[in-house]
Amino acid sequence: MKAYVFPGQGAQFVGMGKELYDNNAMAKEMFEKANEILGFRITDLMFAGTDEDLRQTRVTQPAIFLHSVILAKTLGESFRPDMTAGHSLGEFSALVAAGALSFEDGLRLVYARAMAMQKACEAEPSTMAAILGLADEKVEEVLSGIDDVVVPANYNSPGQLVISGSVKGIEVACEQLKAAGAKRALPLKVGGAFHSPLMEPARVELAAAINATSFNAPVCPVYQNVSGKPNTDPAQIRENLIAQLTAPVRWTQSVQNMVAGGATHFVEVGPGTVLQGLVKKIAPEVEAVSA
Structure with missing residues (x-):
């Protein structure tokens, strides 16, 4: 069975999507439609902007979504997913690819999400850090004893967990986790504490947009971040999409459940190869490739 997976923030690169735009008429039309919906030429920033341009949340999120979804559309008849999943932002790409959301609605929601998250980041300085070489349970135990806001944010693969919280909380957590045996505790260059309680203002704002959008039953199960489990029920x-902003991304669990559900072949659709690496760590027995 084939599982298609879609990347999240961090996979962007200058020039992303240009080849699709130049060589495929349908892709070009979709990119131009996106420029129209967003009200600015995101394609200019994607194809010829700077790293700095692409790092702005309001650009990064729609850019990765567009690259992923348009690439999936250009696969044509060969795109027949038995299941889909996306990492954080990638969940929106996975839902559009599986037919649960239209391309236009997906893009509008991603842009609303990006703007709401950027606003929440500016309201309260916050950050994230990657913790390597420590069991998830040990990380959870250490974090539960810290007074500042600091929580598990991304369960990426066994021995790789990203934490999220206040600047002070992350500093304290990194020290304590290294003392507890973590091989590394690396602060990340991100705009704020994604997938933590500090994203609550963004969650409230995005909930209104999501509730005003119509969802269809997808053509295949979508394994969602919040539970790591398959869903086909639009409600x-x-x-789950609303809860996702303040809840952790259970990627390890999602991949394990997809394999348990019969997935033998994972295809990453979008920029970068991060998810293939994670899939191989979580389930070395399966095949993982780029679209």
Whole structure:
């Protein structure tokens, strides 16, 4: 069975999507439609902007979504997913690819999400850090004893967990986790504490946009970040999408459940190869490739 997976923030690169735009008429049309919906030429920033341009949340998120979804559309008849999943932002790409959301609605929601998250980041300085070489349970135990806001944010693969919280909380957590045996505790260059309680203002703002959008039953199960479990019910998909902003991304669990559900072949659709690496760590027995 084939599982298609879609990357999240961090996978962007200058020039992303240009080849699709130049060589495929449908892709070009979709990119131009996106420029129109967003009200600015995001394609200029994607194809010829700077790293700095692409790092702005309001650009990064729609750019990765567009690259992923348009690439999936250009696969044509060969794109027949038995299941899909996306990492954080990638969940929106996975839902559009599986037919649960239209391309236009997906893009509008991603842009609303990016703007809401950027606003929440500016309201309260916050950050994230990657913790390597420590069991998830040990990380959870250490974090539970810290007074500042600091929580598990991304369960990426066994021995790789990203934490999220206040600047002070992350500093304290990194020290304590290294003392507890973590091989490394690396602060990340991100705009704020994604997938933590500090994203609550963004969650409230995005909930209004999600609730005003129509969702369809997807053509295949979508394994969602919040539970790591498959969903085909539009009401449940919507609920999980709203909860996603303040809840951890259970990527390890999602991949394990996809394999348990019969996935033998994972295809990463979008910029970068991060998810293939994670899939291989979580389930070395499966094949993982780029679209």
